[in-house]
Amino acid sequence: MIEFSKIPGFVEKREALGETTVVVERASLRAACTHLRDELGFNVLVDVVATDYLNWSGKGVAGYIGTASGRDLNLPMTQGLQALPEPKPYRFSVSYHLLALRHGAPRLRLQTWLDDGEPVDSVVSVWPAADWFEREQYDLMGIRFDGHPNLERLLLEDDWEGHPLRKDYPIGGEPVRFSPAE
Amino acid sequence: MSATVQHTGVTRRWPIVGEPPYEGSRIPARVPTVLDVPAGITPMDDILQVNFGPNHPSTHGVLRLIVDLDGELVVGLSAVIGYLHTGFEKNMEQKTWWKAITYPERIDYVGYQNNELTFVLAIEKLLELEVPEKATWMRMLLCELNRIHSHLVFLGTSALELGAISMFWYCFRERETILDLFELVAGQRMHTRYFQAGGIAEDIPSGFYPEARKLVEWMPHALDDYLQLLDKNQIWEERTQGVGLLSAEDAIALGQSGPVLRASGVDWDLRRDAPYLAYDQVDFRVPVYTAGDVYARYRVRMDEMAESTKIVRQCLDRLERMEGQPWIADDRKVVLPPREELHTSMESLIHHFKIVTEGYRVPAGEVYVAIESPRGESGCYVVSDGGPKPWRVHFRAPSFAALQATATCSQNALIADLIAIVGSLDAVMGDTDR
Numbered sequence: 209m210i211e212f213s214k215i216p217g218f219v220e221k222r223e224a225l226g227e228t229t230v231v232v233e234r235a236s237l238r239a240a241c242t243h244l245r246d247e248l249g250f251n252v253l254v255d256v257v258a259t260d261y262l263n264w265s266g267k268g269v270a271g272y273i274g275t276a277s278g279r280d281l282n283l284p285m286t287q288g289l290q291a292l293p294e295p296k297p298y299r300f301s302v303s304y305h306l307l308a309l310r311h312g313a314p315r316l317r318l319q320t321w322l323d324d325g326e327p328v329d330s331v332v333s334v335w336p337a338a339d340w341f342e343r344e345q346y347d348l349m350g351i352r353f354d355g356h357p358n359l360e361r362l363l364l365e366d367d368w369e370g371h372p373l374r375k376d377y378p379i380g381g382e383p384v385r386f387s388p389a390e
Numbered sequence: 391m392s393a394t395v396q397h398t399g400v401t402r403r404w405p406i407v408g409e410p411p412y413e414g415s416r417i418p419a420r421v422p423t424v425l426d427v428p429a430g431i432t433p434m435d436d437i438l439q440v441n442f443g444p445n446h447p448s449t450h451g452v453l454r455l456i457v458d459l460d461g462e463l464v465v466g467l468s469a470v471i472g473y474l475h476t477g478f479e480k481n482m483e484q485k486t487w488w489k490a491i492t493y494p495e496r497i498d499y500v501g502y503q504n505n506e507l508t509f510v511l512a513i514e515k516l517l518e519l520e521v522p523e524k525a526t527w528m529r530m531l532l533c534e535l536n537r538i539h540s541h542l543v544f545l546g547t548s549a550l551e552l553g554a555i556s557m558f559w560y561c562f563r564e565r566e567t568i569l570d571l572f573e574l575v576a577g578q579r580m581h582t583r584y585f586q587a588g589g590i591a592e593d594i595p596s597g598f599y600p601e602a603r604k605l606v607e608w609m610p611h612a613l614d615d616y617l618q619l620l621d622k623n624q625i626w627e628e629r630t631q632g633v634g635l636l637s638a639e640d641a642i643a644l645g646q647s648g649p650v651l652r653a654s655g656v657d658w659d660l661r662r663d664a665p666y667l668a669y670d671q672v673d674f675r676v677p678v679y680t681a682g683d684v685y686a687r688y689r690v691r692m693d694e695m696a697e698s699t700k701i702v703r704q705c706l707d708r709l710e711r712m713e714g715q716p717w718i719a720d721d722r723k724v725v726l727p728p729r730e731e732l733h734t735s736m737e738s739l740i741h742h743f744k745i746v747t748e749g750y751r752v753p754a755g756e757v758y759v760a761i762e763s764p765r766g767e768s769g770c771y772v773v774s775d776g777g778p779k780p781w782r783v784h785f786r787a788p789s790f791a792a793l794q795a796t797a798t799c800s801q802n803a804l805i806a807d808l809i810a811i812v813g814s815l816d817a818v819m820g821d822t823d824r
Contacts, residue, residue: 224755224756225515225516225518225755225757227757227758229756251642252642252645253645254645254760254767254769254786255758255769255771255784255786257771257782257784257786259756259773259781259782260782264775264781265775292776293754293775293776294754303756303771305758305769305771305786307767309405309642309656309658310404310405311663312664313660313663313664315758315760317756317758332422335643335645336417336422336643336644336794337422337643337644337645337791337794339421339422339423339794340423340790340791340793340794341645344790348479357420357421358421358423358424361472362471362472363471363472363475363823363824364472364475365472372477372480373479373480373782377480379480379481379484
């Protein structure tokens with residue numbers, strides 16, 4: 209049995225659908241990662257993923273029929289949100305999926321929460337694999353990773369404006385490069 | 391299910407086996423993915439900066455490497471990716487779960503069925519949906535065929551880049567047979583969209599088994615041919631052995647997975663160590679090599695093709711005895727009703743209409759599902775808010791992780807080795823850029 213409560217900055221542990229999520233304070237993220245790697249043997253950083261929860265549990269819309277803005281999911285007779293999900297404490301979550309290369313292949317989701325503009329400590333010094341993973345999340349979600357040696361855009365062009373995976377970034381409407389309209 | 395371990399020295403702690411190809415770490419100190427020109431070299435030393443790609447055929451798509459050359463020696467390297475970024479993750483948030491299944495296949499367009507499986511398994515995990523046995527075994531069969539297909543593309547193209555042109559024709563001959571099998575089952579050669587949440591889209595056509603058997607019988611001979619053509623070729627050996635070294639510790643630190651990890655002496659395969667589908671019920675071996683060079687990566691993939699053929703044969707044995715069994719779960723809120731019922735049943739028509747127009751609801755939650763794709767750990771992180779569209783979808787792309795090792799593998803490399811190294815990491819740029 210893994211002792212999670214000794215992780216620096218431990219907030220809570222959640223078990224759902226056979227997966228373990230440990231939430232830690234944003235300030236002690238790097239200490240928590242070092243502890244997980246050295247004391248608990250989570251030697252592989254599999255993935256880093258940020259999620260934007262703007263308007264989470266708000267009024268959802270779906271479908272292409274009805275009005276241009278879609279169909280209200282909370283109306284009766286729809287297949288939509290009949291129960292609103294639990295509200296989230298902050299706008300963004302950053303999840304670190306960890307794997308321990310040993311029998312049973314234990315996995316852990318380390319999660320920290322933050323609001324817009326707040327930075328997270330980079331874990332490149334703990335797992336070099338975090339280099340591109342963090343750059344991708346910076347590029348697409350606009351999460352700043354403090355202490356990253358090379359925090360630049362990775363997938364988009366260097367002069368791209370905005371962070372497309374944010375919920376307030378609209379789909380469509382981007383200027384088409386090299387078109388007459390430009 | 392025992393691993394072959396080619397090593398002579400003391401066994402290190404499992405899963406790391408064998409002797410490391412070099413001592414210490416070779417990961418660049420400043421930025422792990424950028425090889426800086428050494429401090430001793432000045433602009434007076436005639437350093438040539440070359441753009442390798444993005445439109446070079448040996449970059450397997452649109453990878454751009456900015457290489458600093460001192461003569462033929464690579465002294466600096468940084469990778470530029472994103473030329474194939476198409477915003478799959480953003481697009482999938484706009485589609486219903488049912489429609490979003492078409493996207494993952496197009497992310498890794500060589501290992502498509504494996505990618506599709508990751509997403510479908512994630513939906514099923516959130517829905518807590520039971521999948522019929524027949525669908526599980528068919529998924530496994532197609533994923534293994536897809537693994538052979540992917541390794542054939544790797545072998546054909548990377549041998550071609552090193553001058554072994556005939557390998558390309560032989561590999562693509564067998565690849566063609568596999569694509570024909572996909573077409574027979576799903577009607578499409580690539581991007582089959584055959585997996586549904588709950589099972590597979592259609593029953594397996596009766597002509598599939600004998601055709602698949604033919605391939606299974608032929609494949610060991612084809613693999614022998616490849617070995618005869620390449621393995622006894624002195625040029626191939628000299629171009630690949632001792633090139634692009636990566637030790638087990640460095641591979642783990644850089645988050646490597648799949649054949650790259652196993653070629654560096656890490657005995658790790660999710661199919662055996664964290665079984666999904668029915669991999670715990672089939673017999674196969676996990677090939678492990680310890681040299682950590684381009685040759686080892688090639689050998690791992692060669693051995694894997696043989697193992698996948700064995701798995702396909704076992705799947706066929708099981709599937710042939712499942713004639714008449716259901717291939718998709720009987721859950722009308724998630725699974726489309728059978729086509730013929732639409733003419734006679736009002737309820738079926740309503741369910742069909744609802745699923746196609748509004749989609750089905752998936753309970754709120756977050757899951758991460760990982761499988762062993764041909765390129766390594768392919769993962770899918772999904773957040774649902776309880777509605778008919780995913781709130782957030784993210785793919786852990788094995789090619790993306792593999793390319794992070796380019797700088798480490800290219801220490802002391804020559805410019806010609808770079809082609810062998812990039813080929814051996816087997817990155818699919820669609821997967822890298824998403």
